[in-house]
Amino acid sequence: MLSRRAILSAAATTTAGLMAAKASVAPNTEWEKIAAHYDVSRDFIQLENGNFGTMARPVFAAYHAHLERINREGSFYARRKAGPDLVAVRAKAAAALGVSSDEILLTRGATEALQVLIAGYDRLKRDDAILVADLDYDSTQAAFHGLEQRRGVKLIAIALPEPATHQGLIDAYEAALKENPAIKLMLVTHVSHRTGLVLPVKEIVAMARTRGVDTIVDAAHSWGQLDFTLPDLGADFVGFTCHKWIGAPLGTGIAYIRKDRQEAIAPALEHIGSGIDERLHTGTTNFAAVLAVSEALDFHNRIGAAAKEARLRGLRNRWAEALRGHRGLEILTPSDPRLTCGITSFRLTGKTSPAENRAVAAELLTRFNIFTVDRPGVAKGACVRVTPSFFTHEAEIDALIGALKAMA
Numbered sequence: 001m002l003s004r005r006a007i008l009s010a011a012a013t014t015t016a017g018l019m020a021a022k023a024s025v026a027p028n029t030e031w032e033k034i035a036a037h038y039d040v041s042r043d044f045i046q047l048e049n050g051n052f053g054t055m056a057r058p059v060f061a062a063y064h065a066h067l068e069r070i071n072r073e074g075s076f077y078a079r080r081k082a083g084p085d086l087v088a089v090r091a092k093a094a095a096a097l098g099v100s101s102d103e104i105l106l107t108r109g110a111t112e113a114l115q116v117l118i119a120g121y122d123r124l125k126r127d128d129a130i131l132v133a134d135l136d137y138d139s140t141q142a143a144f145h146g147l148e149q150r151r152g153v154k155l156i157a158i159a160l161p162e163p164a165t166h167q168g169l170i171d172a173y174e175a176a177l178k179e180n181p182a183i184k185l186m187l188v189t190h191v192s193h194r195t196g197l198v199l200p201v202k203e204i205v206a207m208a209r210t211r212g213v214d215t216i217v218d219a220a221h222s223w224g225q226l227d228f229t230l231p232d233l234g235a236d237f238v239g240f241t242c243h244k245w246i247g248a249p250l251g252t253g254i255a256y257i258r259k260d261r262q263e264a265i266a267p268a269l270e271h272i273g274s275g276i277d278e279r280l281h282t283g284t285t286n287f288a289a290v291l292a293v294s295e296a297l298d299f300h301n302r303i304g305a306a307a308k309e310a311r312l313r314g315l316r317n318r319w320a321e322a323l324r325g326h327r328g329l330e331i332l333t334p335s336d337p338r339l340t341c342g343i344t345s346f347r348l349t350g351k352t353s354p355a356e357n358r359a360v361a362a363e364l365l366t367r368f369n370i371f372t373v374d375r376p377g378v379a380k381g382a383c384v385r386v387t388p389s390f391f392t393h394e395a396e397i398d399a400l401i402g403a404l405k406a407m408a
């Protein structure tokens with residue numbers, strides 16, 4: 001059996017080759033080298049990488065090594081070593097996000113992070129209103145519904161424009177706030193899990209702030225897919241996951257609360273921890289998963305966020321822009337690079353029900369061996385989501401183009 005040190009140093013060596021790929025747009029040959037760092041099934045074409053991100057081999061090896069060590073040392077690890085190790089991971093994650101450690105909490109994913117922010121938000125008074133949009137994630141919308149029931153506030157839901165434009169999206173939120181001056185809190189999703197639409201979060205958050213409205217940002221799909229840090233968004237409350245585009249083990253995420261806004265989120269368990277730590281208590285956690293966030297960030301940094309964003313957008317453009325305007329096919333996100341990245345959904349013209357889109361995704365799998373997922377919940381109708389990843393070959397995207405032409 002390899003020692004932990006041997007595995008971690010092997011992981012470092014295998015990723016060293018990635019340094020060469022660190023450029024804003026790494027050429028294809030470099031991306032083929034990066035793809036080779038992922039141990040993924042090629043029995044089918046995997047274009048549903050929005051659910052969670054497969055760990056690259058060096059991250060998986062490090063996770064495995066952490067797990068072995070922690071299982072061997074048991075409570076000795078938990079009681080003597082976990083504390084400083086978790087502090088170090090937290091500092092590294094905070095630095096990657098461009099904020100300080102006492103502004104973030106390590107969570108078990110974006111769902112938990114956003115629950116902390118939404119359920120804990122305590123600036124609402126009876127008869128205030130709160131705002132969600134159709135493209136927001138189901139469980140975050142449900143958490144806003146919970147506020148309506150528990151706090152006596154009114155929930156307002158808008159449909160985002162389709163087709164969308166950069167200004168049209170800002171205007172849609174501004175119009176909702178103008179029409180409903182009682183709105184005091186809103187949810188904005190940086191990258192929609194339904195269509196892949198990228199929202200101009202910075203502009204929307206700033207516009208809302210001038211109207212005295214707070215925004216909780218769902219950044220589950222943006223960190224690791226788009227090149228940004230928290231100061232770029234200007235947001236006060238943000239939920240992240242590390243197990244999608246950062247490529248860390250399942251069960252890892254982050255909640256951000258800007259230092260001067262921490263009193264707006266009520267403590268979950270008072271007197272356990274202090275400051276931001278009072279806002280969430282996860283109990284005994286999966287230490288190995290959290291530790292491997294560190295190696296996931298190393299892998300992410302070696303490729304570089306800008307190169308990752310460019311690659312994903314390139315794979316997306318390869319099919320979505322090639323097929324835009326094709327008879328019988330609707331591409332749901334616009335060509336504007338500010339509004340898209342790797343994820344994009346399509347609809348076969350006229351097929352708007354969830355059942356029809358489930359059938360389209362099923363046909364893509366049974367007839368063409370291409371795995372995608374149907375997404376209901378879009379105001380203008382359900383759709384099918386296509387999500388490439390860092391190990392996706394261009395030939396796989398070309399197979400999708402052929403399949404969609406045949407089906408349209």
Ligand SMILES: Cc1ncc(COP(=O)(O)O)c(C=O)c1O
Nearest residue numbers: 109110111112137193218220241
């Ligand atoms: C937009 C969005 N928000 C939140 C989540 C929840 O993320 P997690 O799996 O980290 O709880 C997801 C997961 O798919 C998502 O797509």
